[in-house]
Amino acid sequence: MRIISVIFMLVGFTWIYSCSSEKVAERVYQTKNVVVIVIDGPRYTESWGQSGRPNVRYMDSVLAPSGCTHSYFYNQGETWTTNGHTALTTGEYQAINNTGGEYPKNPGIFQHYIKKHPEEKDLVWLITSKDKLEVLSDCKDSKWKGKFIASTDCGINGLGTGYRHDSITFQRVMYALEVRKPKVLFINFREPDFSGHKGDWNAYIRGIQQTDSMVHEIWKYIEHDPAYKGKTTMFVTNDHGRHSNGVSDGYISHGCTCEGCKRIHLWSFGPDFKQGVLLNQPAELIDVNTTIGELLQLHTLKSNGRVLTELFN
Ligand SMILES: [Zn+2]
Numbered sequence: 001m002r003i004i005s006v007i008f009m010l011v012g013f014t015w016i017y018s019c020s021s022e023k024v025a026e027r028v029y030q031t032k033n034v035v036v037i038v039i040d041g042p043r044y045t046e047s048w049g050q051s052g053r054p055n056v057r058y059m060d061s062v063l064a065p066s067g068c069t070h071s072y073f074y075n076q077g078e079t080w081t082t083n084g085h086t087a088l089t090t091g092e093y094q095a096i097n098n099t100g101g102e103y104p105k106n107p108g109i110f111q112h113y114i115k116k117h118p119e120e121k122d123l124v125w126l127i128t129s130k131d132k133l134e135v136l137s138d139c140k141d142s143k144w145k146g147k148f149i150a151s152t153d154c155g156i157n158g159l160g161t162g163y164r165h166d167s168i169t170f171q172r173v174m175y176a177l178e179v180r181k182p183k184v185l186f187i188n189f190r191e192p193d194f195s196g197h198k199g200d201w202n203a204y205i206r207g208i209q210q211t212d213s214m215v216h217e218i219w220k221y222i223e224h225d226p227a228y229k230g231k232t233t234m235f236v237t238n239d240h241g242r243h244s245n246g247v248s249d250g251y252i253s254h255g256c257t258c259e260g261c262k263r264i265h266l267w268s269f270g271p272d273f274k275q276g277v278l279l280n281q282p283a284e285l286i287d288v289n290t291t292i293g294e295l296l297q298l299h300t301l302k303s304n305g306r307v308l309t310e311l312f313n
């Protein structure tokens with residue numbers, strides 16, 4: 001009888017122990033801040049995939065040597081703006097309304113981060129040229145809806161007020177970095193998508209070149225400010241490409257599953273990542289979300305992607 005009760009106690013203790021140890025052990029990375037920049041809608045063939053890379057010269061000559069480049073990087077969901085961005089922030093592809101009329105199904109990295117670090121609520125920022133992307137700050141999940149909301153600076157004056165010029169977004173980003181010091185910063189530049197839709201090829205190409213230059217300025221800032229240098233991970237990617245030549249109206253539109261719409265670019269940089277590496281492993285938008293979740297140890301994040309282990313030192 002005594003033996004049986006001892007066994008019972010042992011089983012009980014083991015159970016209690018395993019329950020209490022459910023709290024996941026924290027891995028420690030050098031990354032303390034994460035900056036994500038989305039350049040809206042360039043085709044791979046006019047950006048990283050073009051011979052000589054004339055339109056992304058900073059990415060090619062300065063940024064790529066200091067970070068990692070995924071050459072086979074895709075949007076594997078719907079190739080629209082809100083859909084691509086939602087995949088990045090929530091880690092799930094969703095057939096979401098693309099006009100700002102619907103919130104993502106699941107909470108994004110902002111909500112998970114603020115839930116974990118409520119004292120840093122004011123250090124999580126969403127700064128976008130497209131007003132509709134303000135929906136990324138919240139979600140439809142009743143357990144999260146309206147809670148842990150990031151600071152937003154989207155479009156002319158928030159959801160429903162229209163797009164603003166990227167030069168304004170760039171100024172707001174620089175101000176945020178200099179004054180507010182966000183720890184999680186998510187940026188959208190509307191070019192080259194905006195000029196692509198107008199069917200203005202020259203403005204579309206200029207849009208790629210100008211965003212390349214702004215990304216370089218942001219990276220230079222991060223590399224000189226002691227609040228960021230050596231402890232900030234940066235991702236630069238796209239939400240979608242544009243139709244391949246011969247598909248529909250070509251570079252003017254996007255939204256289908258052609259190679260031009262799906263194939264995009266990812267550059268990753270940070271203290272936990274390798275430098276100057278070209279990666280041939282296929283990867284996709286939701287993987288960036290999973291990787292951010294790993295770097296910031298956001299254990300509540302339910303991402304469908306994979307950690308991009310090939311990036312890590
Ligand atoms: Zn877009």
Ligand SMILES: [Zn+2]
Pocket residue numbers: 242243244247254255256257258259260261
């Ligand atoms: Zn297409």
